[in-house]
Amino acid sequence: MALTLNAAPSSAAPRGDATVQPAYFTSSLFVDALRVDVRELARVFTEDYSNAATNARTAIGTVPLKPFALFKAAWIRLGWQWLHLKVFEPRARETFVNVVLRLFLECTVPTEAPLMRVVGLFGLYTFYMSQPSSSTPEMYTVTGIPIPLDTLESLLDFPASLTDLEEALRPHTIYVLQTIRPKFLVLPPTTLYAQNPRSLPREVLSSEVETTELTEGSTGKKKTGRPSKAEKAQRVRAAVSGLDRWLEKSSYPATDAQAAADPAGAAGRLRDGSQAGAEAETGTGGQTTHIMLSQRPITSLNTYRAKKTEVISALDAGGGGDALDRAGSRVLNRLKEIDAAAAERGLEVGTEGGALSGIERVESAVGERRVLGLLEGGGLSST
Numbered sequence: 001m002a003l004t005l006n007a008a009p010s011s012a013a014p015r016g017d018a019t020v021q022p023a024y025f026t027s028s029l030f031v032d033a034l035r036v037d038v039r040e041l042a043r044v045f046t047e048d049y050s051n052a053a054t055n056a057r058t059a060i061g062t063v064p065l066k067p068f069a070l071f072k073a074a075w076i077r078l079g080w081q082w083l084h085l086k087v088f089e090p091r092a093r094e095t096f097v098n099v100v101l102r103l104f105l106e107c108t109v110p111t112e113a114p115l116m117r118v119v120g121l122f123g124l125y126t127f128y129m130s131q132p133s134s135s136t137p138e139m140y141t142v143t144g145i146p147i148p149l150d151t152l153e154s155l156l157d158f159p160a161s162l163t164d165l166e167e168a169l170r171p172h173t174i175y176v177l178q179t180i181r182p183k184f185l186v187l188p189p190t191t192l193y194a195q196n197p198r199s200l201p202r203e204v205l206s207s208e209v210e211t212t213e214l215t216e217g218s219t220g221k222k223k224t225g226r227p228s229k230a231e232k233a234q235r236v237r238a239a240v241s242g243l244d245r246w247l248e249k250s251s252y253p254a255t256d257a258q259a260a261a262d263p264a265g266a267a268g269r270l271r272d273g274s275q276a277g278a279e280a281e282t283g284t285g286g287q288t289t290h291i292m293l294s295q296r297p298i299t300s301l302n303t304y305r306a307k308k309t310e311v312i313s314a315l316d317a318g319g320g321g322d323a324l325d326r327a328g329s330r331v332l333n334r335l336k337e338i339d340a341a342a343a344e345r346g347l348e349v350g351t352e353g354g355a356l357s358g359i360e361r362v363e364s365a366v367g368e369r370r371v372l373g374l375l376e377g378g379g380l381s382s383t
Helices: 028-058 067-077 080-086 090-106 114-129 149-156 164-183 229-250 256-261 273-282 298-317 321-344 350-356 358-367 371-376
Strands: 145-148 184-187 251-253 269-271 287-290
Touching: 028 067, 028 090, 028 114, 067 080, 067 114, 067 164, 080 114, 090 114, 090 145, 114 164, 145 149, 149 164, 149 184, 164 184, 229 251, 298 321, 298 371, 321 358, 321 371, 358 371
Parallel strands: 145 184
Antiparallel strands: 251 287, 269 287
């Protein structure tokens, strides 16, 4: 008597399988990590081969080296035999297999060490030849290995370039090359960038995360379409308030020593009128400086001062005082024109800063013939 078991019908629809997009395998997330793993495989194989070669030299009698057996042991020990089971979806698997083969080919270029080239060749052979061919369900397999022409030529010449120290590797490299040579799909030289993608990694992960500050009354939900005028104004206010907070956090009181070392004090210090009552307590007169203003670029500052000294010396030697006056007048007139244009548009103008504003100070410096001495405190003596 045979029993038939029927599965109970399910009311829930089956969920789709999660698949990895092909772009992941050409990105820095996968490529950089796999390169590190290949280097680790090469390190382990190099240590095992060096130890086996040392034991073979010190042993009594002839002890044959088995390089590929050592490589296979390192391959299994590091878990490379499970790599093919990482991806099953055909479209992603095609990119995955081609990228792995290409990274092994990178290790076979002549600029690499001989043992590193051996690892690249053995890894290329092992990974390609171990593709599952009788699995259920059937897995996608690659039928060829794209390789640039110059890389193929250097790879075919590799066995002959091995020295006496790598003599045991020569027959194994020759056999592997003879086995996989019919599988090569020859491409133009590397200089023509005929591989797809052109270079690896193609997509580079950026660790920078942009964050936006939510203001009061905002829901935090991003709306579709263009932002309205109210939203633009809200973003501007948030940016300005954020800048104000940053300035408050990164500013500190200016000391008398800084004032003496920096005669152009208006460029590096801010006077806060609200702190006038605290001048007696702080002793700083309500003046603060910012870290970006107090730490000036010394190299460019010295270069500017040297060039300015040459110009002033040339003007003094050639009686160029009138030329300096005319240049100062033009600068002052241009600043006044800009100030008037800004006032017409209702913008903040340069005369609102009082005695330390740009126009007032330049006008004083022109009268003192120190228009080139603004950095050394020109225009401040009369304020």
